[in-house]
Amino acid sequence: MASRGKATILDIARKAGVSKSTVSLVLQGSTLIRPGTASRVRKAIEEVGYVYNRGAANLRKAHSNVVGMVINDLTNPFFAELAVGMERVFQSAGIVPFIANTAENPVRQGEVLKSLLEQGVSGLIVSPAHGTLPDAFERIRSGGTPIIFVMRRLAESRVPVVAPDNPWGAFLATSHLIGKGHRRIAFLGGFPDMVVYHERVGGYREALAAHGIAAAEALIIQGDTNRKGGMSAIETALAFNPAPTAAMCFNDAVAFGAMTGLRKRGMEPGGDFAIVGFDDVAEAQHYMPPLTSVAVDTAGLGERAAHMMLNMIRAGTTRAGNHIGAISLIVRDSCGPDVTETRRSA
Amino acid sequence: MASRGKATILDIARKAGVSKSTVSLVLQGSTLIRPGTASRVRKAIEEVGYVYNRGAANLRKAHSNVVGMVINDLTNPFFAELAVGMERVFQSAGIVPFIANTAENPVRQGEVLKSLLEQGVSGLIVSPAHGTLPDAFERIRSGGTPIIFVMRRLAESRVPVVAPDNPWGAFLATSHLIGKGHRRIAFLGGFPDMVVYHERVGGYREALAAHGIAAAEALIIQGDTNRKGGMSAIETALAFNPAPTAAMCFNDAVAFGAMTGLRKRGMEPGGDFAIVGFDDVAEAQHYMPPLTSVAVDTAGLGERAAHMMLNMIRAGTTRAGNHIGAISLIVRDSCGPDVTETRRSA
DNA sequence: TGCGATGTTTGGAACGTTCTAATGCATAAG
DNA sequence: CTTATGCATTAGAACGTTCCAAACATCGCA
Numbered sequence: 001m002a003s004r005g006k007a008t009i010l011d012i013a014r015k016a017g018v019s020k021s022t023v024s025l026v027l028q029g030s031t032l033i034r035p036g037t038a039s040r041v042r043k044a045i046e047e048v049g050y051v052y053n054r055g056a057a058n059l060r061k062a063h064s065n066v067v068g069m070v071i072n073d074l075t076n077p078f079f080a081e082l083a084v085g086m087e088r089v090f091q092s093a094g095i096v097p098f099i100a101n102t103a104e105n106p107v108r109q110g111e112v113l114k115s116l117l118e119q120g121v122s123g124l125i126v127s128p129a130h131g132t133l134p135d136a137f138e139r140i141r142s143g144g145t146p147i148i149f150v151m152r153r154l155a156e157s158r159v160p161v162v163a164p165d166n167p168w169g170a171f172l173a174t175s176h177l178i179g180k181g182h183r184r185i186a187f188l189g190g191f192p193d194m195v196v197y198h199e200r201v202g203g204y205r206e207a208l209a210a211h212g213i214a215a216a217e218a219l220i221i222q223g224d225t226n227r228k229g230g231m232s233a234i235e236t237a238l239a240f241n242p243a244p245t246a247a248m249c250f251n252d253a254v255a256f257g258a259m260t261g262l263r264k265r266g267m268e269p270g271g272d273f274a275i276v277g278f279d280d281v282a283e284a285q286h287y288m289p290p291l292t293s294v295a296v297d298t299a300g301l302g303e304r305a306a307h308m309m310l311n312m313i314r315a316g317t318t319r320a321g322n323h324i325g326a327i328s329l330i331v332r333d334s335c336g337p338d339v340t341e342t343r344r345s346a
Numbered sequence: 347m348a349s350r351g352k353a354t355i356l357d358i359a360r361k362a363g364v365s366k367s368t369v370s371l372v373l374q375g376s377t378l379i380r381p382g383t384a385s386r387v388r389k390a391i392e393e394v395g396y397v398y399n400r401g402a403a404n405l406r407k408a409h410s411n412v413v414g415m416v417i418n419d420l421t422n423p424f425f426a427e428l429a430v431g432m433e434r435v436f437q438s439a440g441i442v443p444f445i446a447n448t449a450e451n452p453v454r455q456g457e458v459l460k461s462l463l464e465q466g467v468s469g470l471i472v473s474p475a476h477g478t479l480p481d482a483f484e485r486i487r488s489g490g491t492p493i494i495f496v497m498r499r500l501a502e503s504r505v506p507v508v509a510p511d512n513p514w515g516a517f518l519a520t521s522h523l524i525g526k527g528h529r530r531i532a533f534l535g536g537f538p539d540m541v542v543y544h545e546r547v548g549g550y551r552e553a554l555a556a557h558g559i560a561a562a563e564a565l566i567i568q569g570d571t572n573r574k575g576g577m578s579a580i581e582t583a584l585a586f587n588p589a590p591t592a593a594m595c596f597n598d599a600v601a602f603g604a605m606t607g608l609r610k611r612g613m614e615p616g617g618d619f620a621i622v623g624f625d626d627v628a629e630a631q632h633y634m635p636p637l638t639s640v641a642v643d644t645a646g647l648g649e650r651a652a653h654m655m656l657n658m659i660r661a662g663t664t665r666a667g668n669h670i671g672a673i674s675l676i677v678r679d680s681c682g683p684d685v686t687e688t689r690r691s692a
Numbered sequence: 693t694g695c696g697a698t699g700t701t702t703g704g705a706a707c708g709t710t711c712t713a714a715t716g717c718a719t720a721a722g
Numbered sequence: 723c724t725t726a727t728g729c730a731t732t733a734g735a736a737c738g739t740t741c742c743a744a745a746c747a748t749c750g751c752a
Contacts, residue, residue: 055401056708402738
């Protein structure tokens with residue numbers, strides 16, 4: 001019975017002795033149908049194990065209750081948190097979020113985007129993969145599908161963005177390091193083709209300048225924004241002479257990697273070298289030593305992005321203002337005690 | 347042009363001066379169409395910015411190229427890794443995996459499952475949320491949709507499972523602890539309504555028995571299978587007198603939590619108390635101290651599950667054999683040096 | 693010239709839903 | 723006893739695709 005061809009609205013209409021229109025009405029909870037009829041229909045639905053065919057429905061309705069969230073790296077707990085933050089909002093708004101991972105690969109991102117679009121998503125929230133070209137997104141946007149970027153933005157793009165205040169976060173973090181007495185401070189991780197990179201390096205530079213410290217370009221070390229990137233970046237940093245005594249990291253993953261790298265060289269993060277991260281992932285407070293980091297209110301940003309998307313969908317527009325989230329520096333132990341004057345000049 | 351109503355196969359047919367059937371054929375790469383015609387059609391497609399409507403297509407075709415992966419906790423890196431492992435396989439098989447997170451909530455899981463089904467997925471890979479009842483899945487299965495469980499299984503369910511060799515893993519890990527000289531060994535985390543729990547506790551018990559150690563029921567401490575659960579479990583464990591000197595943890599997240607808990611009490615994991623985890627997440631080797639853990643070949647399990655699903659879809663069956671993956675104990679520093687006889691009796 | 697074979701293209705029905713307009717049927721109003 | 727008013731239900735066309743069967747074109751060959 002259930003095995004050959006799924007049951008349709010028509011089957012259950014027959015079973016309940018009504019027309020398909022009535023069943024459809026019941027399905028969408030119309031108040032038009034008399035309660036008695038409605039419950040009879042519902043019983044039939046239950047009995048047949050009917051599953052609604054949203055594809056067929058969308059064919060007529062043209063708005064689809066599913067949005068896509070395209071994430072560049074789901075194995076980074078930060079993005080995982082972000083994703084579940086958004087998911088929560090969508091779920092309670094009755095719309096279904098599908099998560100897709102691009103593994104920082106623009107080609108894969110293209111495929112994923114295509115699939116989502118073909119599936120008829122009514123909106124897209126994207127954290128673009130490293131190396132993405134903006135035109136694909138412009139095309140989607142001008143095609144009428146609401147789309148917004150989270151965390152990352154693209155240089156020449158007019159897609160609305162939800163992101164933390166990167167320059168200010170980096171400024172605060174770097175200033176903290178300077179306040180501890182450090183003067184040779186490295187910046188680890190990220191690539192110049194990411195806007196976020198410029199924002200964070202910018203904040204770092206400004207902090208140095210504000211304290212009259214000349215930025216040493218050689219201490220700005222590019223690299224992948226994950227643990228491995230952090231390990232090799234710190235390696236490079238320590239090879240310089242004189243070596244830096246502290247590092248501002250592109251994000252927490254890089255910071256964790258840098259810490260591991262330090263230990264490999266027999267140095268203890270916090271004691272021998274100060275590290276500050278960015279994102280303040282859940283792990284940061286449990287790490288050894290607990291990581292000083294820029295908290296960006298991950299869940300809050302996710303929720304904000306989701307709400308923005310909801311509004312865009314409701315309003316049927318592809319435009320919206322940007323949102324720059326407030327940040328705060330969470331001081332823990334990874335920067336150790338203040339560095340003394342004598343040590344600094346050593 | 348693009349703004350009012352998306353372009354359809356018919357629009358592009360008009361544009362290319364052919365029939366809709368021809369366009370459809372081109373779209374599915376049929377060799378029937380003359381190359382010249384095909385490229386003319388393709389050009390038209392490009393020009394209009396046409397996006398394929400998979401919903402409409404599935405209406406006729408009845409098999410859908412999308413599978414759903416339902417994960418109980420995406421913020422646990424272990425499951426994130428598992429998900430991307432599966433994703434890779436699916437992607438290269440030309441089918442689109444949608445990831446959904448249930449946040450360990452059976453109600454949410456129900457909603458997610460419903461949505462996925464309505465969307466017309468051709469298969470489902472699920473890591474069931476804690477507290478799930480099996481009947482929902484049995485219904486899906488008997489409805490003809492291939493479904494398999496990963497990592498977790500349900501007691502009374504006949505759904506195929508891909509999981510690591512839990513009993514053997516726990517046996518090995520516990521034996522390692524015993525070999526180090528520990529006799530009072532706690533088991534931390536998990537709940538008895540999870541099959542995995544029984545498997546792992548079972549292995550733990552067997553190891554104790556094999557070495558003639560009586561299991562102390564009070565040292566088997568239930569709790570959430572995340573960091574927080576680990577923190578409170580170790581708390582409970584240490585309150586006993588005599589306190590245990592080592593713990594086998596349900597998974598790495600619990601182990602990390604337990605380590606944090608130890609430090610809170612002024613004890614150093616590895617030195618003062620031995621900890622072993624389960625899963626061997628990427629983080630384990632970078633932790634302080636590096637965590638001894640049971641490696642389950644996460645990516646491998648994910649790939650295996652994905653391939654199994656692919657086969658089921660191709661064969662049009664809802665049945666398949668279980669797969670129990672081999673495990674191996676990765677010894678690192680979290681169990682410290684051997685405990686001496688005198689210390690053990692202290 | 694007619695015929696089959698081969699290769700390319702096409703019309704139209706079908707898929708499962710929504711939605712508009714129309715229907716039937718009470719009841720209330722005139 | 724009509725006629726309007728409201729409520730509950732329904733027929734049928736649409737949505738964008740696939741696929742079958744049929745049509746058309748071209749060709750070689752008797």
